[in-house]
Amino acid sequence: MDVSIQQEDFDVGRLQRELLGEDTRVGGTAVFVGCVRGEPDAAAADPDAVLAMDLEHYPGMTESSIQAIVDEARQRWALRSVRVIHRIGKLKPGDQIVYVGVACGHRGEAFEACEFIMDYLKTRAPFWKKETTPSGSRWVDARDSDDAAAARWQRTTETAGD
Amino acid sequence: MDVSIQQEDFDVGRLQRELLGEDTRVGGTAVFVGCVRGEPDAAAADPDAVLAMDLEHYPGMTESSIQAIVDEARQRWALRSVRVIHRIGKLKPGDQIVYVGVACGHRGEAFEACEFIMDYLKTRAPFWKKETTPSGSRWVDARDSDDAAAARWQRTTETAGD
Amino acid sequence: MIRVLFFARLREQLDVGQLELSPSEAGGTVAELKQRLVDRGEPWASALGADNLLCALNQQQARGDEAVAAGDEVAFYPPVTGG
Amino acid sequence: MIRVLFFARLREQLDVGQLELSPSEAGGTVAELKQRLVDRGEPWASALGADNLLCALNQQQARGDEAVAAGDEVAFYPPVTGG
Numbered sequence: 419m420d421v422s423i424q425q426e427d428f429d430v431g432r433l434q435r436e437l438l439g440e441d442t443r444v445g446g447t448a449v450f451v452g453c454v455r456g457e458p459d460a461a462a463a464d465p466d467a468v469l470a471m472d473l474e475h476y477p478g479m480t481e482s483s484i485q486a487i488v489d490e491a492r493q494r495w496a497l498r499s500v501r502v503i504h505r506i507g508k509l510k511p512g513d514q515i516v517y518v519g520v521a522c523g524h525r526g527e528a529f530e531a532c533e534f535i536m537d538y539l540k541t542r543a544p545f546w547k548k549e550t551t552p553s554g555s556r557w558v559d560a561r562d563s564d565d566a567a568a569a570r571w572q573r574t575t576e577t578a579g580d
Numbered sequence: 581m582d583v584s585i586q587q588e589d590f591d592v593g594r595l596q597r598e599l600l601g602e603d604t605r606v607g608g609t610a611v612f613v614g615c616v617r618g619e620p621d622a623a624a625a626d627p628d629a630v631l632a633m634d635l636e637h638y639p640g641m642t643e644s645s646i647q648a649i650v651d652e653a654r655q656r657w658a659l660r661s662v663r664v665i666h667r668i669g670k671l672k673p674g675d676q677i678v679y680v681g682v683a684c685g686h687r688g689e690a691f692e693a694c695e696f697i698m699d700y701l702k703t704r705a706p707f708w709k710k711e712t713t714p715s716g717s718r719w720v721d722a723r724d725s726d727d728a729a730a731a732r733w734q735r736t737t738e739t740a741g742d
Numbered sequence: 743m744i745r746v747l748f749f750a751r752l753r754e755q756l757d758v759g760q761l762e763l764s765p766s767e768a769g770g771t772v773a774e775l776k777q778r779l780v781d782r783g784e785p786w787a788s789a790l791g792a793d794n795l796l797c798a799l800n801q802q803q804a805r806g807d808e809a810v811a812a813g814d815e816v817a818f819y820p821p822v823t824g825g
Numbered sequence: 826m827i828r829v830l831f832f833a834r835l836r837e838q839l840d841v842g843q844l845e846l847s848p849s850e851a852g853g854t855v856a857e858l859k860q861r862l863v864d865r866g867e868p869w870a871s872a873l874g875a876d877n878l879l880c881a882l883n884q885q886q887a888r889g890d891e892a893v894a895a896g897d898e899v900a901f902y903p904p905v906t907g908g
Contacts, residue, residue: 431593434613442618442673448694449611450687451596452825456604473824474750476817479801504824511604516825525612525698525908526729532610533691536825542803544817545824546750557751560794560821567688614908635907636833638900641884666907678908687825698908704886706900707907708833719834722877722904 421484425507437519448528449519456511465553473506476544487538495527541568583646587669610690611681618673627715635668638706649700657689703730744768749819755789773806827851832902838872856889
């Protein structure tokens with residue numbers, strides 16, 4: 419199972435052991451963990467401080483869209499193992515949101531595949547963040563920089579021609 | 581303390597908690613773990629199979645050269661936290677060799693800084709690997725691809741002009 | 743019937759998370775289904791008029807010209823912000 | 826005295842990990858120190874003649890033209906293979 423959507427936190431140490439398994443062809447693992455940024459103690463000072471975050475998603479499509487991204491990564495790089503976990507529900511600043519871990523024979527492909535999955539997840543997987551601040555709650559706007567990050571991989575395919 | 585050289589294994593879960601700390605400005609962490617590749621059970625079949633590895637280093641210069649790489653990364657990216665661990669001595673296939681972890685506000689800089697540190701460590705830090713195989717032991721040769729990986733960062737500086 | 747889902751800001755603007763339409767109510771394609779909803783007036787017209795709105799047919803991102811039939815699931819949602 | 830270190834394959838080829846030279850034995854620079862060792866004949870000449878050999882002065886990578894003085898530490902070693 420490559421993809422999990424869950425409310426519970428995840429244990430990066432246990433995931434690392436699962437990623438490596440007993441596979442001695444693994445030369446390296448690249449792991450990204452995304453966290454909720456915010457200022458939990460700055461509530462009084464800053465009306466825009468993020469006090470909490472709520473993550474909504476589209477059950478079913480979330481899993482299948484991330485699995486499609488993972489499948490595409492498996493076609494582009496020789497992944498020996500891959501794992502994606504995305505949390506949903508109520509989170510607070512400092513909490514882990516997302517885990518993307520890949521194990522490969524060589525470090526270059528591990529870094530590339532991990533960043534590819536994160537960039538595509540950011541622009542294709544149906545999650546929506548709502549922040550709670552002292553002045554109320556608000557939906558987070560999508561960022562153009564995330565679209566640009568995902569578009570890089572498209573250009574790579576075109577210019578490389580393979 | 582950013583850099584450790586040690587014989588003991590390291591615990592990626594504990595290191596992740598240290599990397600995050602209580603810093604709620606961290607938006608993401610990128611972590612690379614390098615492992616010994618080999619075929620521990622293929623000894624009889626393959627005279628070139630790696631059965632074990634011994635890592636020699638230059639005490640003192642190892643620490644200072646990696647710290648210099650970390651300092652350079654800190655100048656190029658806004659790292660909120662960084663940790664490098666490199667093991668020395670006798671290792672076997674599947675063992676963890678190296679840990680590079682960085683925590684940043686945003687994922688792009690976390691990925692870049694982590695890969696930068698690994699690429700420079702590969703070409704600048706005075707470690708030497710000696711493999712034990714069924715047909716004897718041999719020093720590992722340096723790879724041109726590692727020099728090319730490190731040279732990428734040089735080009736980036738030149739073309740960006742900052 | 744056709745199941746229609748709304749998420750995040752859009753769900754709040756419409757104050758509805760899902761509804762069911764008969765194929766004749768839905769029109770023939772995803773885009774026509776959306777137009778039928780816009781034709782209901784406010785808050786549908788404004789909420790579904792946002793030009794960055796995305797849609798999916800049976801949990802695959804859709805362009806709009808895909809045919810919609812009984813048993814299908816259609817979803818409308820704002821740009822995604824996970825990760 | 827000047828401390829001279831050898832690592833990895835080079836250490837094995839020379840069968841020596843470190844030695845001490847007086848400033849007059851060492852010559853004036855890192856490159857001259859290396860030449861004095863090469864002049865000892867085999868195995869020094871072959872081992873230190875490898876064209877990809879690296880050197881460091883006081884634990885900083887060196888080019889060869891750096892001056893060497895009493896109390897300095899000079900190291901010679903093959904290309905690195907850590908990570």
